[in-house]
Amino acid sequence: MSELRKDLVTGRWVIIASERSKRPDDFRPVTPEKKEGGSRFCPFCMGNESKTPPEVFALRESGTVPDGPGWKVRVVPNKFPALSPGAPPPKSAKGIFQWMPGVGVHEVIIENPDHGKELSDLETAHIRDVLRIYQKRINAIEEDLHYQYVQVFKNKGKEAGASLSHPHSQIMATPIVPKRVKEEVYGSERLFRTLKECVFCRTLREETALNERLVLRNDRFCVITPFASRSPFEMAIYPLRHSPFFTSAGDEELASLAGVLKTVLTRLKTTVSDPPFNLILHQAPNPTVSQKAWPGIEQYFHWHMEVLPVLTKVAGFEWGTGFYINPVPPETAAGYLREDK
Amino acid sequence: MKKILLVEDELPLCLLYEEELSAEGYEVMSVHDADSALDALKNKTFDLIITDIRMPGKDGVELIGQIMGLRKDIPIIINTAYQSYKEDFMTWAADAYVVKSSSLAELKAKVRELVKD
Numbered sequence: 207m208s209e210l211r212k213d214l215v216t217g218r219w220v221i222i223a224s225e226r227s228k229r230p231d232d233f234r235p236v237t238p239e240k241k242e243g244g245s246r247f248c249p250f251c252m253g254n255e256s257k258t259p260p261e262v263f264a265l266r267e268s269g270t271v272p273d274g275p276g277w278k279v280r281v282v283p284n285k286f287p288a289l290s291p292g293a294p295p296p297k298s299a300k301g302i303f304q305w306m307p308g309v310g311v312h313e314v315i316i317e318n319p320d321h322g323k324e325l326s327d328l329e330t331a332h333i334r335d336v337l338r339i340y341q342k343r344i345n346a347i348e349e350d351l352h353y354q355y356v357q358v359f360k361n362k363g364k365e366a367g368a369s370l371s372h373p374h375s376q377i378m379a380t381p382i383v384p385k386r387v388k389e390e391v392y393g394s395e396r397l398f399r400t401l402k403e404c405v406f407c408r409t410l411r412e413e414t415a416l417n418e419r420l421v422l423r424n425d426r427f428c429v430i431t432p433f434a435s436r437s438p439f440e441m442a443i444y445p446l447r448h449s450p451f452f453t454s455a456g457d458e459e460l461a462s463l464a465g466v467l468k469t470v471l472t473r474l475k476t477t478v479s480d481p482p483f484n485l486i487l488h489q490a491p492n493p494t495v496s497q498k499a500w501p502g503i504e505q506y507f508h509w510h511m512e513v514l515p516v517l518t519k520v521a522g523f524e525w526g527t528g529f530y531i532n533p534v535p536p537e538t539a540a541g542y543l544r545e546d547k
Numbered sequence: 548m549k550k551i552l553l554v555e556d557e558l559p560l561c562l563l564y565e566e567e568l569s570a571e572g573y574e575v576m577s578v579h580d581a582d583s584a585l586d587a588l589k590n591k592t593f594d595l596i597i598t599d600i601r602m603p604g605k606d607g608v609e610l611i612g613q614i615m616g617l618r619k620d621i622p623i624i625i626n627t628a629y630q631s632y633k634e635d636f637m638t639w640a641a642d643a644y645v646v647k648s649s650s651l652a653e654l655k656a657k658v659r660e661l662v663k664d
Contacts, residue, residue, distance in 0.1 A: 247613075286644045287633075314636070367634075369637060370635075370637060374636075
């Protein structure tokens, strides 16, 4: 029989449909995704810097000039952004309808110059550099207090929303704290009052003791397939050191996280035939905003990352109810993801 | 006289753009699909390309990708009725993205900006 499982923090329900449990091979694409031809133009490739807006940051070889070749990681603003920088004027309203101008920041982090080299193919030190750049950009954007939330994410593969296969991540900053972020903050605050401790720290302790959904654990990070996983082979990556802010991670933590990401993304690739996925950073809103709106957030929120493979379709039932149907129990997924192939 | 290649499948729009841009002093050649645009680029030189995205056959995003293989130096303006193609990073191969409107002021301003004397 299937199970209804509740995500403690967000209150979201998931149907774990174990009676139609699938194996990783069941998700192998019938026709392998057509790779972009080598001749296809890519605005993110080395040599095409003139096709992007001027870089806001880059790790470069010494002696090279901005917006020219010789870079290792490059950050550029979105050329045709959905949200544009600027101070947000107050919200407007007409009757019950509210709106505000599309103010925000949208940047693209080109993770390496090689079109075919995915994040998991990079050296651990290079992945650490990408993570460090996430931190630098978050810190720079959060200096402007208009930006209440900074979202870092990566879409890999067309089905996950990537329009180019050249490996890249994105940063978007919004002048409001998004609803899902608020739900997570309020949920963790509520559970802190009940449990008298951070729900994420408690989850890590219980998951480690149970050892049913544990994928990997080292001295700084823990990776699990969440109890109420929405997607087959979904993973959550938690630092063992409690902190609400990703930007608080030090060099050693970032180096460890880089190694963990390389391992779990490689395992996902080999276990489930290189699926499309979304990598999402969950962190507390802009610290200045957080301290005012959620006093005590340092105690109850815990930054983490989610890896969400896109292996099922979100359709009418999911949109209508907010329920997800997951045909692979997270315990089964963890079993596969623990194996090094 | 500066030459513009206009790639647009809707004939009335072609006529309107030809008239308006000719009045600004440009020579405009219109084609109605991507393959005709690629043929034109092989045979003639242009100072600017204006392309629609939704067209029969290859779309405008695929077209600009192929133009990059032929000529990277010609500025390109995407002129579409849809904002949503901005999410496709291949559109970065273009120099401007102008959403179609009843006023051609923005399009004309971008043409003036990108066609150098």
